[in-house]
Amino acid sequence: MLGHYLAARRRVAPDHFRDRAALEAHQLRLLRRVLARAPRRYAYYADLGTGPAGRPAELSDLPVLDKPDVLRHFAGLNRRGLSLAECLAAARAAETGRDFTTTLGGLSVGLSSGTSGQQTAFLTSPAERDRWAGEVLARALPRGLLAGARVTLVLRAGGPLYESVDGGRVSFSFVDLALPPDRLVASVVAARPTVLVAPPSVLRMVAREWGGRPAPERVLSAAEVLEPADAAEITAGLGVRVDQVYQAAEGFLGMSCREGTLHLAEDLVLVEREPGGDGWNRRDDGDDGEDGEDGRFVPVVTDLVRSSQAVLRRRLGDVLVPGTCGCGDVRLAVREIVGRSDDALLLPRADDPATRAPFYPDFVRAAVLAAPGVADFRVVQEADDAGGPAGPLVRLAVEPRETFDAAAASLRERIGRAGLVPPTIVPMAFEPHDRLRKLRRVRRA
Numbered sequence: 310m311l312g313h314y315l316a317a318r319r320r321v322a323p324d325h326f327r328d329r330a331a332l333e334a335h336q337l338r339l340l341r342r343v344l345a346r347a348p349r350r351y352a353y354y355a356d357l358g359t360g361p362a363g364r365p366a367e368l369s370d371l372p373v374l375d376k377p378d379v380l381r382h383f384a385g386l387n388r389r390g391l392s393l394a395e396c397l398a399a400a401r402a403a404e405t406g407r408d409f410t411t412t413l414g415g416l417s418v419g420l421s422s423g424t425s426g427q428q429t430a431f432l433t434s435p436a437e438r439d440r441w442a443g444e445v446l447a448r449a450l451p452r453g454l455l456a457g458a459r460v461t462l463v464l465r466a467g468g469p470l471y472e473s474v475d476g477g478r479v480s481f482s483f484v485d486l487a488l489p490p491d492r493l494v495a496s497v498v499a500a501r502p503t504v505l506v507a508p509p510s511v512l513r514m515v516a517r518e519w520g521g522r523p524a525p526e527r528v529l530s531a532a533e534v535l536e537p538a539d540a541a542e543i544t545a546g547l548g549v550r551v552d553q554v555y556q557a558a559e560g561f562l563g564m565s566c567r568e569g570t571l572h573l574a575e576d577l578v579l580v581e582r583e584p585g586g587d588g589w590n591r592r593d594d595g596d597d598g599e600d601g602e603d604g605r606f607v608p609v610v611t612d613l614v615r616s617s618q619a620v621l622r623r624r625l626g627d628v629l630v631p632g633t634c635g636c637g638d639v640r641l642a643v644r645e646i647v648g649r650s651d652d653a654l655l656l657p658r659a660d661d662p663a664t665r666a667p668f669y670p671d672f673v674r675a676a677v678l679a680a681p682g683v684a685d686f687r688v689v690q691e692a693d694d695a696g697g698p699a700g701p702l703v704r705l706a707v708e709p710r711e712t713f714d715a716a717a718a719s720l721r722e723r724i725g726r727a728g729l730v731p732p733t734i735v736p737m738a739f740e741p742h743d744r745l746r747k748l749r750r751v752r753r754a
Contacts, residue, residue, distance in 0.1 A: 313443025353385030516546025
C-alpha cells in the first residue's frame with residue numbers, strides 16, 4: 310500500500326504530466342499490456358489475439374459493453390470464472406449478516422448498489438485492495454500520510470476494500486448506513502473524523518447536527534450525485550467545502566483536486582466520451598431561455614490496472630459535463646455529474662412529436678427548485694403507455710405539498726422552453742429516502 314501511495318503522490322501532482330500528450334503516452338503503455346494479457350486472463354476475450362491483418366489488437370477491436378452484457382458474460386469477464394449467481398449469493402448473504410469478509414476464489418466480493426435496477430458484483434484481490442488504498446489516500450489526505458488522518462466512511466457495506474489501512478498514523482472507521490439515523494449521526498460525530506466520506510443524503514443529516522464542532526480537514530461526497538443545493542447545505546453545516554469521490558462497480562474513477570474540481574483518474578482509467586442522440590448536448594441556462602452546448606457525455610471506461618475483472622470499454626450510465634480547472638492537472642476536469650442517462654425524462658420534441666429528446670435531471674432539478682418554497686422533490690416518468698392518449702405521464706412529489714402547483718408549472722414551463730412537449734404532471738406521495746439505496750430524485754420507470 311505504501312508503495313502505491315508514494316507512486317500515486319508523484320503521479321497525481323498537477324505537473325507530473327506536462328501535457329495531454331504525456332498523459333496519453335502513459336495510458337498507451339498500460340493499455341498495450343492490458344490488451345496483450347486479456348486473452349489469457351478472461352475467457353470472454355480468448356479470441357482477441359490480434360486485430361485485422363494480424364496487427365496487434367487495439368482498443369477499437371473490442372466491443373462496448375453495457376450493463377446487460379456484463380451480467381450475461383460475468384463468468385467470462387473475471388479471472389476465476391466465478392458465476393454471477395454465486396457472487397451475488399455470497400455478497401447478499403454478507404449484507405444480510407453485515408459481515409463483509411466474504412471471499413470466493415481468493416477474491417473479496419462486493420455488491421453494487423443496483424442504481425440501474427440490476428445488481429452486479431465486483432471482485433478485488435488483496436493486491437488490488439492495496440492499490441486502491443494507496444491511490445485514494447494519495448488523493449484524499451490533505452496533508453499527506455505522515456500527518457495522519459482519521460478517515461470515517463459511511464457506506465452501505467464495509468469489507469476488506471475499505472479496511473486495507475487501519476492503525477498507525479491513518480485509521481479507517483466504518484459507519485453502517487443501516488443504522489437508525491440518530492445512531493448513524495452520533496457514530497460519525499463520535500469518530501471525530503479528519504476526513505469524512507459519505508453519500509450527500511447522509512452528509513446533510515450530519516451537517517444539521519454538527520453543532521459548530523471543529524470542521525473536518527476534508528469532506529468527500531460519494532455514491533450519489535452531489536447536487537448544488539445539497540453541497541451548499543453541507544458546506545454551511547460542516548464548515549468546509551464538500552468535494553467528490555467518483556467510484557462505481559467499474560472501479561475508482563476520480564476525485565476532486567485541491568481547487569475542488571472533480572478530475573477523472575485518467576492515469577488509471579482510459580475514458581472514451583460518447584455523446585448521445587439528438588438533444589444530448591442541449592443546455593437550459595435557466596435565465597434567458599437560450600440553449601447552448603455544454604459537451605455532456607457518457608463515459609466508456611477501460612481500467613488500465615485492474616486484473617480480477619475485465620473492465621474494458623464498459624459504458625457507464627452516468628452523464629458528465631466537462632469543465633475547466635486552474636490547478637494545472639491535465640486530467641479531464643468534470644464540471645458536474647448530472648445523473649444517469651436512463652434517468653433523463655424522454656419527451657416529444659415540439660417540432661417533431663414523433664421524436665423524443667432527453668430533458669436531463671439537472672434541468673428537472675433547476676425547474677422544480679425554482680418554485681418558491683420547495684425544499685425537496687421526487688420526479689418519476691412512468692412507462693410510455695401510462696399517460697394514454699394524453700402522452701407521457703410524470704409524477705411529482707414535493708416537500709412541502711403546498712408547493713406542488715408552482716413546481717409543476719415551473720417544470721412545464723422549462724420543458725416547453727427547451728423545445729419539448731410538456732407532459733401531464735400529477736402529484737404523488739413524497740417517500741422518505743431509503744439510505745441503503747442511492748438517492749435518485751429523478752427517475753424514468
